[in-house]
Amino acid sequence: MDKQVQNQCEVGHAVCHVCRGKLGNTCPICCRGIGFSRCFALEDVVDTVKVPCANTNYGCKQFIIYYQKEKHEKTCLHAPCFCPEDGCSFKGSTGSLLLHFVTEHKWSPTYFHYDKAQWISIPRHCQFTLLVGEEDLSMFLVVNTFVHVGNALTMISIRPHEASRSCYSSEISVHDGESYKGRYVLQMDPHVGGSSLHDRAQLGRFFLMVPPELVDESTDELTINIRIEKIQCDVHH
Helix, strand or coil, X not given: CCCCCCXXXXXXXXXXXXXXXHCCCECCCCCCEEEEEECHHHHHHHHCCEEECCXXXXXXXXXXXXXXXXXXXXXXXXXCEECCCCCCCCEECHHHHHHHHHHHCCCCCEEECCCCCXXXXXXXXXXXXXXXXXXXXXXXXXXXXXXXXXXXXXXXXXXXXXXXXXXXXXXXXXECCCCCCCCEEEEEECCCCEECCCCCCCCCCCCEXXXXXXXXXXXXXXXXXXXXXXXXXXXXX
């Protein structure tokens, strides 16, 4: 919403921007014409009115000038994120979502450090693996989609808005055996997509297709190497 211009009639009676059009440009008090003369006194009064953020229930304590409310809520860090589990309707701040994952769904987060590669094991049919940054508790989801040709793996940054002050790149790799001499597949995502998971977890533009022969048959698990880096945010994101 843009800041609304307030008007006044020829005598000086104030009329708000919305009512001016409804009154046919005629002052309801003196019946004189309402021109395009601004009433700065009324604008100053209206500008002191502040409204709460729509994310109050999720932890935002800010009160915003009415015409800045929409802009604030587009970037509010307290906007809710959603649980991707089928049949679960939970939504809340990222902090409460992490607690929900652990307590309600018994997820076991894997903590990692940025810019350092780490090996993790994923059961072949486990849809979600939660990664949490040690430094800032940012959450990432490795989404595992089982298809007839193998397992498609993609990385998602869980955050309220796609645009964020923090941006990341990621690498996911898988190989057979304990050395890189065997078969090897690698996926690099130059800009990990952010999502509140409102539309559940979707397969991203960048994903790693792991063929069945790279699954450990003795454990029925995928052993993958992940690396997440903080990068400079592009002004377009």
